[in-house]
Amino acid sequence: MTATVPTAGIGSSPRSLAIPAQWRARIGYGILLAILAYLVVLPMVRLQALAFEDGAQGYRNEYGRFDIAETIWTTVALAVGSLVIAMVLGTLLAFAASRLPAGMGFLKMIPILPIVMPAVANIVGWAFLLSPGPGYLNVLLRKLPWWSGSDSGPIDVYTVPWIIILTGFGLTSFVYLFVSAGMQNISAEHLEAAQTSGSSTVGVFFRIVLPLLRPSLIYGGGIAFLLGLGQFTGPLLLGQNNGVNVLTTDMYRRVSESPADFAAAAAAGSPLVILGIAIVLVQKLLLGNQSRFVTHGGKAFSPTGGRARWASATLVVYALVALVIPMVGLVIVSLTPYWSGSLSWGLFTLDNFRELFANASVTESIVTSVLTSLGAVAICIPIGYAMANLLVRGRQHKVLGLVGDLITALPLGIPAVIFGVGFLLTYTEPPLILYGTRTVIVLVYVVLMLPFAVRMQMTAMLSLGNTYTEASATSGASPLVTNLRIMLPLMRPAILSAVALMFILLTHEFAASLLVRASTTQVMGTLLYDMWQNGSYPQVAAMALLMTAVTAGGVGAAMVVGGRNVLSNL
Template sequence: MASESMRSFAIPAHWRARIGYLALLAVLAYLVVLPMIRLQALAFEDGAQGYQSQYGRFDIGETIRTTIALAIGSLAIAMVLGTLLAFAASRLPARMGFLKIVPILPIVMPAVANIVGWAFLLSPGPGYLNVLLRKLPWWSGSDSGPIDVYTVPWIIILTGFGLTSFVYLFVSAGMQNISSEHLEAAQVSGSSTIGVFFRVVLPLLRPSLIYGGGIALLLGLGQFTGPLLLGQNTGVNVLTTDMYRRVSESPSDFAAAAAAGSPLVILGIAVVLVQKLLLGNQNRFVTHGGKAFAPSGGRARWATATLVIYALVALVIPLVGLIIVSLTPYWSGALSWSLFTLDNFRDLFATTAVFESVVTSVVTSFGAVLICVPIGYIMANLLVRGRRFRVLSLTGDLITALPLGIPAVIFGVGFLLTYTEPPLILYGTRTVIVLVYVVLMLPFATRMQMTAMLSLGNAYTEASATSGASPMVTNLRIMLPLMRPAILSAVALMFILLTHEFAASLLVRASTTQVMGTLLYDMWQNGSYPQVAAMALLMTAVTTVGVGAAMAVGGRNVLSNL
């Protein structure tokens, strides 16, 4: 009797799934949405005093213009370079195919390390490239310049270089889906390589260009590292650095910081909506021809030269700048073999704070990845197969996409405000770093696994269900093994981004809980430039080791699957 009554009150399977999804969405809403709501509520308190304080300043117009110029300028550079590199990669000879990974490699180098490397090269006085340029007859009479890396144009250029890899990831994926038949038909009709590119390739790449351009624009609007490191001492401000200044000053002004971030939140949401509007019916861009489909290829020598030159400029040259400064006792334009020493690395490895920052970065990054992967898998499953839960699916799509459209510095301020007060006081702990990392990586964990699920279709799950397997067994024995490359690619990408993370970390860290990027920033502020260079190289090495481990487990294609 008891067992029969328990069966009569058993919760149906679809309701158990609904309750589970609802519980997860509630947790994610607490992490993602609540800090944003608290920030905006604070900005509107006392008659919107936060907005009056932020936008009543005499220099706010210049700050907004610089923010827009940085976003638009870096977007233009990244779109041109990213598209050119993707087209070049598609025209590589077969034996040079390994060069396709070159435009992805700059992602492995932390943005803060890249910026610092260029500062050592292009600083007006002791910058090594400037010293070489001053030996030319045009600038031989000057003792500074001719390039000033601390100005807005150069901050835009370096930011554009940093965003190029992200655009390349999207455009190269779209390029691989263009059949060689389309290109061959255009060439047979008499079109040159340039004509094929503009008349055939670019129109077919519209979805990839819109997605990649949208991501680059959002990253440009929320850019923090370049303006902070290069513009802080020269009066160059953007909205994100304004937010950091408002929070770091004494007393902190969270209301003004929230008001400074409001335009970025609105623009982020607007960019996502415009993306959907511009894409429209994506069936117009399908170019596969069934079994006869063959990706485009080529034998162009210019393609090899283009990728090699990009590697030199985006990766090798800033690394050389870091290596030179790290091996000298002080940073100056004069170099001598007698100056080179390993003392900076010895001091670095003997410093307890450095060791602790590496441990904190690795532990918090892996902790966030381990949390994000299963959450992303569940959310991807909801978005792909949750037709029965339409409202929950739409809500999940919004929550998981939100961190992609909002700069990391805004989440840093939101978490700093939320977790320095009851009921959860987590400021200065590794836990709060892990939580903000989980929020920042949620879109990547969800989107990359969702793409893999869509490519697999429903045939495997339906066959498993027909054989009597439960959803749990189907996921563990069928879906997860098939999705292993996508999952490991997501792990590699998230680990790279998290070990580089700087903006949010700078706001939620404490003096006793540092990650590598925040410790490097403190060294930069103190003027310990050789130590900064050594620390930047250490960050790059840690990320490289993590990516190497992911490739050892998932194969050589982990990076190419990003």
């Protein structure tokens, strides 16, 4: 007896049963967003649930304090003040880098170099120099007639104005990264046409350059503002001497006290979360149609250039102030048995470095830092590329794009300390108990680096425009082929720059690591912070220099793979 084959299957084609490409993309993006929401949103939801327990007792504990108004004011002043400094300096340095004379292009990497020094090391270096009593620069200033006879000052690095100044210097490199990326994609034809019409250098800057840099300025400014709001290192290390407190240090104090008040810590972080979401929405409104800012024109494209001597001088002066001077402070302290305002050649010794290399925990912390950082970067790059592609070209997925934009921007508005607390709560309970393992460090690193992975690749996509993808599609190439053969090669400098930046930031990270680490799982940042807490200042200086060397080694490896442009195009 012959089996009857249903007639509906005779003429059916595999294509008729296949899921349409548009829906496959939606499903793929939906799965990716669900994973990211689990990593980014779930820890914050658990913290906020704690804050609202017992009739929102966490909010009453936090905002019922007598000094909360001063804490909020200091937080806002730090964010706004550091933003202004970073935007002015970052934009000026990017314009100066674009006007460098021929043969001086290597100076473009100078504004990036301060990132290589850990933030905690930079702050400590300035403390060694500008502490009112034994600070080395203060000792020199007191030899001048104006301040002679005084035994302290004239500069007090532990005050709010100096915390703002140093934070602004620290954020300048981040602004420079975005603005310089946009500057390199401005065709020289625009500037030459303006100069031919009689415009001065200043006129070209304000009339041509700034309008074309609008996307980079908005993204860079938004990121700098959010980083300023969530600033932790400067206020913690410098502010505690004079009782300077911001929301981030208050949150850390809440989770460090015994018993820990997670609910109050979550309540303290709520304004930062709200502002982070608001700034993302403002960015989208201000940018509008982003294709207006594309000046990359294909084969005939020529980047900007110049012969301005002031440009070289500007970059060199910035390097001295932002990098060389605090580095000198670290070197001096690392070579002395104790920190003192008086120096003599007889005090210099390498004992601090010998003790450091003889300590097995130091070697283990370096291995853990490198492995967890590379693991997080390897996960972040493809996720960042997919999300950048969704945000730039996913016009048919507007809802998914908006959700993705919010999720990937949240880590900028939420301090790393709070993510550490959230991960501590989430991954010390079933179904995933990961506390104290390298895996949980990698996961929290992935969350912290998402904004940078997405924004840097997104900026590169915006600069390239749609010309290349449309030409590839017209030739019959699939989206996969277009991405692999067209977009990825063109974006290689931006991708390698993102790798270098994330590796730098992760090898320096200690705030979130401090909360998810175990005594047997240390990274370099947490070990350095323990030394700082113990008052081992020469060891702190030596460890900071070691961290800088490890980071520089990672950047050097990226340059070997991608060439000099990796650092100059960070």
